[in-house]
Each structure stands twice: as C-alpha cells, then as structure tokens.
Amino acid sequence: MTSEPNVTRYPRLVLAGLSGGSGKTIVSLGLARAWADAGLRVKPFKKGPDYIDAAWLGLAARQECTNLDPGLLDRASLLTLFQEKACASDLALVEGNRGLFDGKDVRGSCSTAELARILRAPVALVVDCTKMTRTIAAVVQGCAGFEPDVPLAGVILNRTAGQRHRTMLRRAVETYTDVAVLGTLPKLAENPIPERHMGLWSGEELSDGGNQSLQALGKTMAENLDLERLLEEARCAPALDEQRAEIWPRAEAGPQPTIGYVRDAAFWFYYPENLEALERAGARLVKLSLLDNEPWPELHGLYLGGGFPETLAEQLAGNRSRRDQVRELALSGLPIYAECGGFMYLCQQLEFDGKDWPMAGVFPLRTGFCQRPQGLGYTEAEVLRDTPFYRAGEIVHGHEFHYSRCVVPGQDGIPEMTMRMRRGKGMLDQKDGAFFAATQAGYNHIFALATPQWAPNFVRAARARLLQTSGDC
Known part of the structure; x- marks a missing residue:
C-alpha cells in the first residue's frame, strides 16, 4: 500500500x-x-x-x-x-x-x-x-x-x-x-x-x-x-x-559581523530575500540612511541598493559628512556592495535635470540621467576576477533597469571592471562591476536565491573585516 x-x-x-x-x-x-x-x-x-x-x-x-x-x-x-x-x-x-x-x-x-x-x-x-x-x-x-x-x-x-x-x-x-x-x-x-x-x-x-x-x-x-x-x-x-528545495544559505561558524544596508527615501530597491539571505548566512543587519546625520554603528560591511537618487540628489549632495564617511569606509577596505542607485551614489557626480550634484567620489565616474531606459531586462554576466563577492569564471544572473548612463570624465581613467555582460548593457562597453579596494558596484541587480554564493561570500568578507579590526586575526 x-x-x-x-x-x-x-x-x-x-x-x-x-x-x-x-x-x-x-x-x-x-x-x-x-x-x-x-x-x-x-x-x-x-x-x-x-x-x-x-x-x-x-x-x-x-x-x-x-x-x-x-x-x-x-x-x-x-x-x-x-x-x-x-x-x-x-x-x-x-x-x-x-x-x-x-x-x-x-x-x-x-x-x-x-x-x-x-x-x-x-x-x-x-x-x-x-x-x-x-x-x-x-x-x-x-x-x-x-x-x-x-x-x-x-x-x-x-x-x-x-x-x-x-x-x-x-x-x-x-x-x-x-x-x-x-x-x-x-x-x-x-x-x-x-x-x-x-x-x-x-x-x-x-x-x-x-x-x-x-x-x-x-x-x-x-x-x-x-x-x-x-x-x-x-x-x-x-x-x-510539498517542496523542500535548499534555497537559503547556512551560517558558518565564527563571530557575527554587522552589515549595514541603506534604506531611506532615496534607496529602497531591495529584495527582502537578499536581506534574509545575509541574515541566514550569519550577518546582523542594521538599517541606515544617507539623508540624515544619525551616527552609524561600527560596520563590517555595507550594502547600497537601488532607488531614485536622482530625485533626491540635492539632499544627498548636501549631506557632505555622509558622503565623506562612505568614501572613507571604501578607502579603508570595508566590503561594500552597490547596485544601480547605490553605484550612482559612489560616483563623483550625478547629473539630473541639467544640474551636476557631487556624490561620494569612490569611483572616477559620473552618471547622467536620460529620458529613455539605458538598460532594461534580464542580465547574464561572466565574472572576470575574484572579488569579496564572486569568483572568476562564475556566471551571475540578474536584471537591470536604469535611466542613467555612466560617463568617464577622462583624466582619471576607467576603474577595474569585474564583469563582462553576456546579456544586458552594464556600465561601459558591455562591462559592469566597477571595483576598488573591497567595493564592487554596478547597474546589475541580483536576487540572492538565484545567486547563492553572494550572501555567504559577503558575510565571509564582513567577518574577516570584523576579525581584522578587532585584532583577532
């Protein structure tokens, strides 16, 4: 029976x-x-x-x-x-x-x-x-x-x-x-x-x-x-x-690092599953804002999602202390992952409605708003080099939807790009994933359950930062 x-x-x-x-x-x-x-x-x-x-x-x-x-x-x-x-x-x-x-x-x-x-x-x-x-x-x-x-x-x-x-x-x-x-x-x-x-x-x-x-x-x-x-x-x-597929990461042994994610009126494009995946991988998440001057806790990682930075460019530009803080965190080697709007914030300038607004200046790039979409649809990217988030040779599936375009001012050259777009436009010349120190940023959005290595790698890098700054390594 x-x-x-x-x-x-x-x-x-x-x-x-x-x-x-x-x-x-x-x-x-x-x-x-x-x-x-x-x-x-x-x-x-x-x-x-x-x-x-x-x-x-x-x-x-x-x-x-x-x-x-x-x-x-x-x-x-x-x-x-x-x-x-x-x-x-x-x-x-x-x-x-x-x-x-x-x-x-x-x-x-x-x-x-x-x-x-x-x-x-x-x-x-x-x-x-x-x-x-x-x-x-x-x-x-x-x-x-x-x-x-x-x-x-x-x-x-x-x-x-x-x-x-x-x-x-x-x-x-x-x-x-x-x-x-x-x-x-x-x-x-x-x-x-x-x-x-x-x-x-x-x-x-x-x-x-x-x-x-x-x-x-x-x-x-x-x-x-x-x-x-x-x-x-x-x-x-x-x-x-009933289905029981393994869709979530498991936490590794070790201290719990703190990863901040910016969630305010300018940046709110996050899949809840991305945040849940980071927590399940062992991170403690704290919600932050780039629009106020509330003090931030000690961070071991930072996640900048997408949103509408162009519509609040004046407020973002006016908060110089926060822009300086983010730039210093990037310079210090903090693992930072930024998607679309977050990438725009890490550039030198954001142009919107005929005005240029200074941003954090981590990358020698600027972005300009256009009247039509500059990237739209599913993406497929080949990873070109190891980063805290991906390994060379991996294929990352995601999507892009942005009205801004990336511009190289000229004098400082193009930062290192870590992804070649097999599908999608990316930032420059079918490339995406600008990289500096331990900061990776681009137009590509990922869904953590479809990119299972991302959350564990991010948390692993944040834990290494925690151990480094605490002197336990």
Missing part, C-alpha cells in the same frame, strides 16, 4: 493583464487592501524582477511582498519559496507582469502563464476595455483557448465608460464564451498613485504613506468586483505537493 504524497492547499490567485498598462497593478492593490480590511491575512507576491509594485503590494496587504521569478529560479525553488511564504496566510495574491502569455521568447518562457501553471493557480485576467464592446468576447475567447492548461478563473473588465458600456461588455462575454465575468470597473478620473520614469512613486514620498489611495482602491474593488467569487476561486485551487 503506497502512502499519499504530502500535499497542502494554499488558497491562491494570479492577477494577470492582457498587456502592460492594463490596470492589473491597481486591481491587485485594491484587492489586497479590500481583503486585508475584511480581516484576511493576505500574502502578496509579485511575478518577475520588480521592486516598486512589490513595495506597494506590501503596503496594500499590510504584509511584506515576495517576488516569484521563473526567469531566475527553477520550479522547485519557486514552489519552495511560495509555500514557505504563503503557509501562514489565508490567501496568496500573485500579481503578474506584462501580458499573460508574454515571456522571454516566442514560446512564452518565464511568462505569467508559466508561473500560474507552476503554482497551479487560477488566473483572473484584467482587460482594458477602453473603446471596446463586442470584440471583448473574441479577446477573452482567444486567451481562454491559447494555452488551455492555464486555469482561467474569469475576467475583470477594466476602464469601462458607463452602465450601458458595462452591460454590453458583460453580455458579449457571457454570450460568446464560457469565461466568468468577475466584475466591471469604472474608468478612474486620475491615477490614485503618482507615476514617474521608472513606475509608481514610493509610499514614503506620499504624506500618508499612500494609505488614503489604497483605502480608496479597496473600496472601489469591493463595490465593483465579486470578491466572494474571486475568493472562492482562490480556495478551490488544487493541492500542491
């Missing part, structure tokens, strides 16, 4: 769009807040490499968001991460990205549809119905039949013009398809959350942390969507076989 596999039910729902800009983020935020206000423990997830939508989903659900990226993690790792983070929730809400079937290639690799298949999760499809009536039926029918193994729970008709428009849309879907209409949403007079060049503003930049906007969105969803039907679809998702 064979035993039954260890399976568990995780109520879950994927919110997908017909395309980017369909309104799925607004719907996801509203649903997360509506269900959270109803007393449900909503665990938000965001598909793909994304910091901004993920941060807003965390605010809406009042619970930290986790990224699920089939472009960086294999199936077993994705399922392990999902189950680990969803197990204590009443509902897992997953926001997709781009169009439902859009992926890295013509086969749709790494698409939202692929993630839904991996999770065996029902999909609610958000469709922008602007200037559309009967054609909605053809669109919905096409999506329902395109990949039949994608469990389409129903469609949300977004940006409708009025009751007559909504009635016609609903009747068309119900007459010509077998897909359920899960609700119709009116066209909002304005975007409740301001946007800029890289997406939504952060909640920290809004006076109330975005709460008023989220409450309004939650009310809109509760009034116009069939929340009970959506919740029932999530609860009817089939059981998942």
Whole structure:
C-alpha cells in the first residue's frame, strides 16, 4: 500500500493583464487592501524582477511582498519559496507582469502563464476595455483557448465608460464564451498613485504613506468586483505537493559581523530575500540612511541598493559628512556592495535635470540621467576576477533597469571592471562591476536565491573585516 504524497492547499490567485498598462497593478492593490480590511491575512507576491509594485503590494496587504521569478529560479525553488511564504496566510495574491502569455521568447518562457501553471493557480485576467464592446468576447475567447492548461478563473473588465458600456461588455462575454465575468470597473478620473520614469512613486514620498489611495482602491474593488467569487476561486485551487528545495544559505561558524544596508527615501530597491539571505548566512543587519546625520554603528560591511537618487540628489549632495564617511569606509577596505542607485551614489557626480550634484567620489565616474531606459531586462554576466563577492569564471544572473548612463570624465581613467555582460548593457562597453579596494558596484541587480554564493561570500568578507579590526586575526 503506497502512502499519499504530502500535499497542502494554499488558497491562491494570479492577477494577470492582457498587456502592460492594463490596470492589473491597481486591481491587485485594491484587492489586497479590500481583503486585508475584511480581516484576511493576505500574502502578496509579485511575478518577475520588480521592486516598486512589490513595495506597494506590501503596503496594500499590510504584509511584506515576495517576488516569484521563473526567469531566475527553477520550479522547485519557486514552489519552495511560495509555500514557505504563503503557509501562514489565508490567501496568496500573485500579481503578474506584462501580458499573460508574454515571456522571454516566442514560446512564452518565464511568462505569467508559466508561473500560474507552476503554482497551479487560477488566473483572473484584467482587460482594458477602453473603446471596446463586442470584440471583448473574441479577446477573452482567444486567451481562454491559447494555452488551455492555464486555469482561467474569469475576467475583470477594466476602464469601462458607463452602465450601458458595462452591460454590453458583460453580455458579449457571457454570450460568446464560457469565461466568468468577475466584475466591471469604472474608468478612474486620475491615477490614485503618482507615476514617474521608472513606475509608481514610493509610499514614503506620499504624506500618508499612500494609505488614503489604497483605502480608496479597496473600496472601489469591493463595490465593483465579486470578491466572494474571486475568493472562492482562490480556495478551490488544487493541492500542491510539498517542496523542500535548499534555497537559503547556512551560517558558518565564527563571530557575527554587522552589515549595514541603506534604506531611506532615496534607496529602497531591495529584495527582502537578499536581506534574509545575509541574515541566514550569519550577518546582523542594521538599517541606515544617507539623508540624515544619525551616527552609524561600527560596520563590517555595507550594502547600497537601488532607488531614485536622482530625485533626491540635492539632499544627498548636501549631506557632505555622509558622503565623506562612505568614501572613507571604501578607502579603508570595508566590503561594500552597490547596485544601480547605490553605484550612482559612489560616483563623483550625478547629473539630473541639467544640474551636476557631487556624490561620494569612490569611483572616477559620473552618471547622467536620460529620458529613455539605458538598460532594461534580464542580465547574464561572466565574472572576470575574484572579488569579496564572486569568483572568476562564475556566471551571475540578474536584471537591470536604469535611466542613467555612466560617463568617464577622462583624466582619471576607467576603474577595474569585474564583469563582462553576456546579456544586458552594464556600465561601459558591455562591462559592469566597477571595483576598488573591497567595493564592487554596478547597474546589475541580483536576487540572492538565484545567486547563492553572494550572501555567504559577503558575510565571509564582513567577518574577516570584523576579525581584522578587532585584532583577532
């Protein structure tokens, strides 16, 4: 007699769009807040490499968001991460990205549809119905039949013009398809959350942390969507076989080093999993700011994430004591890892809106803001030399999304580059990872669970710094 596999039910729902800009983020935020206000423990997830939508989903659900990226993690790792983070929730809400079937290639690799298949999760499809009536039926029918193994729970008709428009849309879907209409949403007079060049503003930049906007969105969803039907679809998702892939690093023996990470209004692009990986590898993390003059504790490592340094360039430049402190830490050989916005801060200057602002000056480089993206998408980089974070010959997978470009002033030359980009643009001439002393910086973002050597190596370097400064080496 064979035993039954260890399976568990995780109520879950994927919110997908017909395309980017369909309104799925607004719907996801509203649903997360509506269900959270109803007393449900909503665990938000965001598909793909994304910091901004993920941060807003965390605010809406009042619970930290986790990224699920089939472009960086294999199936077993994705399922392990999902189950680990969803197990204590009443509902897992997953926001997709781009169009439902859009992926890295013509086969749709790494698409939202692929993630839904991996999770065996029902999909609610958000469709922008602007200037559309009967054609909605053809669109919905096409999506329902395109990949039949994608469990389409129903469609949300977004940006409708009025009751007559909504009635016609609903009747068309119900007459010509077998897909359920899960609700119709009116066209909002304005975007409740301001946007800029890289997406939504952060909640920290809004006076109330975005709460008023989220409450309004939650009310809109509760009034116009069939929340009970959506919740029932999530609860009817089939059981998942339990996964136990080894996705986290283990701490090595030795003293616990302190690694600071900058988290303020200018720098807030961090995957929570990156920070958790550092802690699991043995580090004690402390949150820091480059915008104030609060004293920092003794550090044995420093992590500078991405963000919007260009929009707060004046404040960053005006805090000269902090710029000097970071430069001195780099000169002293402190292990420092910087991504995108953090790299921009370590350069000599940052140009934005026609003005040049002095930065920390660790690297003889400057960055200038452009009107269009200068790097966008998944990356693959070959490590050219050993650093505290990587070893020569390793392949590092990540992503980049930046509107700035790197410029060499001329007189001081180009710093040593530690990575050759096989995919992606990097900083200069298909190279990335500027290196000085024990500081590595570049446009490339990594996801720690897809780059398992990064956190243990970082902590190992920080521990060596601790032992060096304490005189125990």
